[in-house]
Amino acid sequence: xxxxxxxxxxxxxxxxxxxxxxxxxxxxxxxxxxxxxxxxxxxxxxxxxxxxxxxxxxxxxxxxxxxxxxxxxxxxxxxxxxxxxxxxxxxxxxxxxxxxxxxxxxxxxxxxxxxxxxxxxxxxxxxxxxxxxxxxxxxxxxxxxxxxxxxxxxxxxxxxxxxxxxxxxxxxxxxxxxxxxxxxxxxxxxxxxxxxxxxxxxxxxxxxxx
Amino acid sequence: xxxxxxxxxxxxxxxxxxxxxxxxxxxxxxxxxxxxxxxxxxxxxxxxxxxxxxxxxxxxxxxxxxxxxxxxxxxxxxxxxxxxxxxxxxxxxxxxxxxxxxxxxxxxxxxxxxxxxxxxxxxxxxxxxxxxxxxxxxxxxxxxxxxxxxxxxxxxxxxxxxxxxxxxxxxxxxxxxxxxxxxxxxxxxxxxxxxxxxxxxxxxxxxxxx
DNA sequence: GACTTTTAGTGAACGCGTTTACTAAATTAT
DNA sequence: ATAATTTAGTAAACGCGTTCACTAAAAGTC
Numbered sequence: 001x002x003x004x005x006x007x008x009x010x011x012x013x014x015x016x017x018x019x020x021x022x023x024x025x026x027x028x029x030x031x032x033x034x035x036x037x038x039x040x041x042x043x044x045x046x047x048x049x050x051x052x053x054x055x056x057x058x059x060x061x062x063x064x065x066x067x068x069x070x071x072x073x074x075x076x077x078x079x080x081x082x083x084x085x086x087x088x089x090x091x092x093x094x095x096x097x098x099x100x101x102x103x104x105x106x107x108x109x110x111x112x113x114x115x116x117x118x119x120x121x122x123x124x125x126x127x128x129x130x131x132x133x134x135x136x137x138x139x140x141x142x143x144x145x146x147x148x149x150x151x152x153x154x155x156x157x158x159x160x161x162x163x164x165x166x167x168x169x170x171x172x173x174x175x176x177x178x179x180x181x182x183x184x185x186x187x188x189x190x191x192x193x194x195x196x197x198x199x200x201x202x203x204x205x206x207x208x209x210x
Numbered sequence: 211x212x213x214x215x216x217x218x219x220x221x222x223x224x225x226x227x228x229x230x231x232x233x234x235x236x237x238x239x240x241x242x243x244x245x246x247x248x249x250x251x252x253x254x255x256x257x258x259x260x261x262x263x264x265x266x267x268x269x270x271x272x273x274x275x276x277x278x279x280x281x282x283x284x285x286x287x288x289x290x291x292x293x294x295x296x297x298x299x300x301x302x303x304x305x306x307x308x309x310x311x312x313x314x315x316x317x318x319x320x321x322x323x324x325x326x327x328x329x330x331x332x333x334x335x336x337x338x339x340x341x342x343x344x345x346x347x348x349x350x351x352x353x354x355x356x357x358x359x360x361x362x363x364x365x366x367x368x369x370x371x372x373x374x375x376x377x378x379x380x381x382x383x384x385x386x387x388x389x390x391x392x393x394x395x396x397x398x399x400x401x402x403x404x405x406x407x408x409x410x411x412x413x414x415x416x417x418x419x420x
Numbered sequence: 421g422a423c424t425t426t427t428a429g430t431g432a433a434c435g436c437g438t439t440t441a442c443t444a445a446a447t448t449a450t
Numbered sequence: 451a452t453a454a455t456t457t458a459g460t461a462a463a464c465g466c467g468t469t470c471a472c473t474a475a476a477a478g479t480c
Contacts, residue, residue: 009448009449010447010448010455010456011447011448011449011454011455011456012446012447012448012454012455012456012457013444013445013446013447013455013456013457013458014446014447014456014457015456015457015458016457016458045435045436045437046436046437046438047435047436047437055459055460056459056460056461057437057438057460058438058439058440058459058460058461058462059458059459059460061437061438061439062457062458062459066437066438067437067438121392121396122332122333123332134399136397136399136400137399142400142401165403167401167403168403168407168408168411169411171402171403171408171411172408172411172412172415174389174393175386175389175390175392175393175394175402175408175412176385176386176389176412176415176416177389178388178389178392178393179384179385179386179387179388179389179390179392180385180389182331182385182388182389182392183381183384183385183388184385186331187346189344189346189347190346190352191352191377192381192385193375193377193378193381197378198378198381198382198385201378201379201381201382201420202382202385202386204419205382205386205415205416205419205420206386206412206415206416206419207419208418208419209414209415209416209417209418209419209420210411210415210419219477219478219479220425220426220477220478221424221425221426221477221478221479222424222425222426222427222476222477222478223425223426223427223428223474223475223476223477224426224427224476224477225426225427225428226427226428255465255466255467256466256467256468257465257466257467265429265430266429266430266431267430267467267468268429268430268431268468268469268470269428269429269430271467271468271469272427272428272429276467276468277467277468
């Protein structure tokens, strides 16, 4: 028995249209954005978002699987800023210095926004329901980092970087930078030394050693 | 008016002796350790610890300023294991390979214990009262990492590492390794590539570039 | 003994993220 | 109309970390 797909007669109350659902999602995300901007990460709570969006806390869970998945949309905007900064850097530097400049730009971005860094990286993105995807899968981050990959390829062509898989070199670079940002931001009490020094020394060592 | 220091007559109920307080602390830490071992980080709650230590949740806050400061004692033991592993590595490798071997040992340690890594690094250590010190200040971690610093100095003497401030080079190494551990453990869904590759490539690049 | 001061420890509460049981609404089938 | 079915949305609850107001206990002072 094959039902007619043009009018799948279903019993029961119909679900809200995709547009309606998207509107609700956006209203909630806007509420969250306001709170996030006004009171920082710890000022955002599901109850406050619900109050600002004029619904019950439980209603949020009809549209988002949890607080983190809700806030991911805000963090997506932050990543977009980062990518834009990298793109600008790629467009305004000499090829020979480009990769190093982009790495320093990347680090300066997070070091100048430690609260955003903490909010994004210090809480894990674990999709609890199997139909929800990871942030990195759904946010276009990987596509955005193409600009960094291109800088790696260009650096290889110029002999700044050794030969080998550019993806591998990009991963190593991103790990190294993640470590600098992480240590300087979340363990500032450890005697790492001058942040400017550790930043430059790490980037230079990675580029020289790759 | 100078009071007699040998018998400073103080009104009011005397505080518990240091030994008594230490005993209570240990009883509580043992309860926490049991829960941590049996149910993992998320299985530990102040209420459960209190129930197992046979006191009220609020009583815990008389001896520890918070959950994190309570659990730091358990994490101190984990760090001791790490330091012991590094020491063993330093004692059993050829000087020329020692630094690289120790870095890989460091990384393997955390990569084989992702839950411990998350518990320790993904929650920030912010002393909320000014008389409480940071974990890194009070746990002997910095002293423990002397073994890594010595390996850096030895590597410099052997020409494996360039000249320059060994503390600076140690910081860069630790940042790089932190980034690898962080990315592989907390963002496993990103296409970093083979963990073994990224581990070795990062350590080699850092040592070659320093 | 009565009073004051200091500490130990508790019970109740706050706000949190999240889940559950439920009611109301909107549709088709009879 | 009535019943059945499906969805939207909520009120109440759970366990969490933490705080606060309070009581009980133990000491010195009068």
